[in-house]
Amino acid sequence: MAPGEMRTVEWRGKPVWILKRSQEMVAALPKHDGELADPLSKRNPDELTPPYARNEHRSIKPDVFVAVGICTHLGCSPSTKLSPGAQPSLPADWPGGFLCPCHGSTFDLAGRVFKNKPAPDNLQVPRYMFAGDTKIIIGKDEKGEA
Numbered sequence: 545m546a547p548g549e550m551r552t553v554e555w556r557g558k559p560v561w562i563l564k565r566s567q568e569m570v571a572a573l574p575k576h577d578g579e580l581a582d583p584l585s586k587r588n589p590d591e592l593t594p595p596y597a598r599n600e601h602r603s604i605k606p607d608v609f610v611a612v613g614i615c616t617h618l619g620c621s622p623s624t625k626l627s628p629g630a631q632p633s634l635p636a637d638w639p640g641g642f643l644c645p646c647h648g649s650t651f652d653l654a655g656r657v658f659k660n661k662p663a664p665d666n667l668q669v670p671r672y673m674f675a676g677d678t679k680i681i682i683g684k685d686e687k688g689e690a
């Protein structure tokens with residue numbers, strides 16, 4: 545996948561996003577920690593963030609982000625708003641991420657929810673593992689199946 549490219553696959557009836565983050569996207573992640581509700585993914589870690597994703601980029605490899613594309617508020621599917629900067633329904637300093645069309649929750653490019661939004665938690669990172677450089681297995685990791 546090319547930097548900035550995103551694909552959606554289905555896993556157990558849920559959309560799972562795979563985003564190949566560019567170097568700029570990865571570098572920008574720490575810059576807005578103060579605006580996030582749970583920047584270090586401490587809430588519900590067993591359910592939402594496997595141990596290998598409890599880091600700033602919420603992923604095994606910094607440039608490859610994997611998440612369940614379902615809002616943690618009431619289950620809508622957030623829209624991709626990957627480009628930074630002002631745009632409708634988003635702040636002028638938008639760093640790039642995802643916008644839930646139902647009630648306006650916003651998530652950064654690591655699926656971390658912004659403060660004071662209806663969604664209580666970051667997007668779920670499913671269990672996953674790499675099988676070689678280009679293949680990702682969703683729903684399974686070294687510790688077994690989800």
Ligand code: FES
Binds near residue numbers: 617663
């Ligand atoms: S379902 Fe996403 S903000 Fe309500």
